[in-house]
Amino acid sequence: AQSVTQLDSHVSVSEGTPVLLRCNYSSSYSPSLFWYVQHPNKGLQLLLKYTSAATLVKGINGFEAEFKKSETSFHLTKPSAHMSDAAEYFCVLANAGGTSYGKLTFGQGTILTVHP
């Protein structure tokens, strides 16, 4: 069985300060991991993905995440938050093959609030 745990349901930061959204995973196989963002009334947008290449993954809008196998973590960071970053973020684990091809397991989501 595989699972994804986002450790914070809400994170609040001030504009210009760093962002850290935490994610731990459990998987029997080498995982493929993603971060998606969901703005109100909009579809999920892929921020970045890890698929067994470099452990430090850079995504769009200045976000990056580091895959740490020893800690089973895939935390999302950004050096400086913008007001437009306010949204809900999902850490996602993918099944790589067999009958579970393409199936995604979502974390519970973290709502990021950015204060002026």
Place this chain on the structure above:
Amino acid sequence: GAVVSQHPSRVICKSGTSVKIECRSLDFQATTMFWYRQFPKKSLMLMATSNEGSKATYEQGVEKDKFLINHASLTLSTLTVTSAHPEDSSFYICSAIPDRAPSFDEQYFGPGTRLTVT
């Protein structure tokens, strides 16, 4: 870029009626699409995998007779909620894997459909 649309974006229906939600890949073909359900303040739960030309594969606990899925073409999958009840009220999201991209990680999501059953 790859775009997935859903129609309608919002629907209100009376208890006991059926409602159909469409998921379309606008600029690519998709043999495989997925349907998710998102409860308020909760994560997305995979309901079923929709494959063009074959029966959908439902996740454990999802009633296949209640949530009918039809993937009749390479650009359209539909989810019909039959005999809807208030507990079916939710946000339904679809996603699609482009046939041109064999990698499962290229998956595009629709904007979602808010269903309210009164």
